[in-house]
Amino acid sequence: MQYSESSETAVHSLPVMEHFLTIQGEGAHTGRTAYFIRLGGCDVGCVWCDVKESWPMEGHARMEVDELVDLAVESGAEVVVITGGEPTLHDLAPLTEKLTEEGLRTHIETSGTNELTGSWHWVCFSPKKFKAPVESIYRRADELKVVVYHKSDLEWAEEHARKTREECLLYLQPEWSRQDKVTPLIVDYCKKHPRWRISLQTHKYLNIP
Numbered sequence: 001m002q003y004s005e006s007s008e009t010a011v012h013s014l015p016v017m018e019h020f021l022t023i024q025g026e027g028a029h030t031g032r033t034a035y036f037i038r039l040g041g042c043d044v045g046c047v048w049c050d051v052k053e054s055w056p057m058e059g060h061a062r063m064e065v066d067e068l069v070d071l072a073v074e075s076g077a078e079v080v081v082i083t084g085g086e087p088t089l090h091d092l093a094p095l096t097e098k099l100t101e102e103g104l105r106t107h108i109e110t111s112g113t114n115e116l117t118g119s120w121h122w123v124c125f126s127p128k129k130f131k132a133p134v135e136s137i138y139r140r141a142d143e144l145k146v147v148v149y150h151k152s153d154l155e156w157a158e159e160h161a162r163k164t165r166e167e168c169l170l171y172l173q174p175e176w177s178r179q180d181k182v183t184p185l186i187v188d189y190c191k192k193h194p195r196w197r198i199s200l201q202t203h204k205y206l207n208i209p
Contacts, residue, residue, distance in 0.1 A: 012094040015040035015060035017053065017085065018209075019068065021075045025203025027124055028143045028169050029107070035077040036209075037068060037095075042085040044111050044131045050176065054085035069098045083109040092118035112137030127160050138163040145199055148182045149175040154189050157196075173199035 017038045024034045038051070040060035049055075072080045080099050082092060088110050096106045096118035107122040112133030116123070125141035127133050144164050146157035154172070161170050172190065174182045190196045203209065 012065045012091075013062040014065070014068070014090055014095065015057060016063045016068070017051075017060050019063075019071060020209055021077060022209050023203060023206070024079070024081065025201050025206070025208075026173060027145050027171055027199050029079065029122070030199070030202055032079060033077050034079040034081045034107070035072045035075045036081045036083060037072075039082065039084045039087045039090055041089045043089060043113055044086055044128050046128050046130055051085070057089070065095045065098055068095060069102060072099060072104060073102050077104075079105045079107055081107045081109060086111055086113060088112070088114035088116060090117075092116075096120065110137070112141075116140055125164075129156070135163075139165065141165070141168050143169045143171065145171040145173055147173050147175050148186055149178055150182070151185055154185070161195075170196045171199040172196050173201070176201055176204060 017040045019035070019037045021033070021035050024030055024032045038054055040054055041057035042055040045055065082095070087108055099106050100119055105121040106119065107124065108116070108120050109124045109126060110116070111128045111131070112125050113131050115134055115136060122142050123140050124143045124145055125133070125137050126145040126147065141164050144161055146153060146160065148154065148157070157172060172186045174186055186198055190198055
């Protein structure tokens with residue numbers, strides 16, 4: 001699937017599926033209060049995606065950047081996470097610039113299928129087999145988070161890890177519907193390969209968005 005976003009006019013706006021204050025449930029910043037902005041549009045299409053309603057580019061309310069920034073500031077969170085869908089389908093420079101001006105940390109969760117725009121304090125790169133990432137994402141990633149659906153995903157994860165910077169944090173995360181089967185594999189793998197860490201979807205255990 002290919003998407004192209006029309007150029008913005010006087011006011012920059014983005015298609016927003018949802019936005020909410022929550023606790024980051026995955027990866028390096030698990031447990032941290034964060035304001036999430038989930039954008040519409042995805043060019044990856046993971047079969048096990050739990051937010052498939054975010055895939056269409058159209059059908060989501062467009063919100064102005066200033067409005068999103070005001071909501072993030074009002075939430076009291078120090079971190080704003082931009083996710084999707086696939087957020088790199090959009091020009092995120094205006095949004096990250098204004099968030100940074102307000103003293104907020106900008107985090108992104110991306111499969112890396114498009115070039116990054118904007119200024120980021122943290123880049124979580126979560127590659128998917130359904131579409132290859134662009135090469136530049138490996139140099140930008142602060143965190144590599146690989147969702148494990150099958151045992152073969154462990155070697156696939158290593159292929160990506162070899163391309164990242166030495167300081168990039170490495171995480172293996174069980175796919176939610178197969179956690180009982182793959183979690184023991186991940187535990188055993190991390191014991192043998194201690195650079196890898198385990199990421200769990202703690203927000204699902206806590207029953208929060």
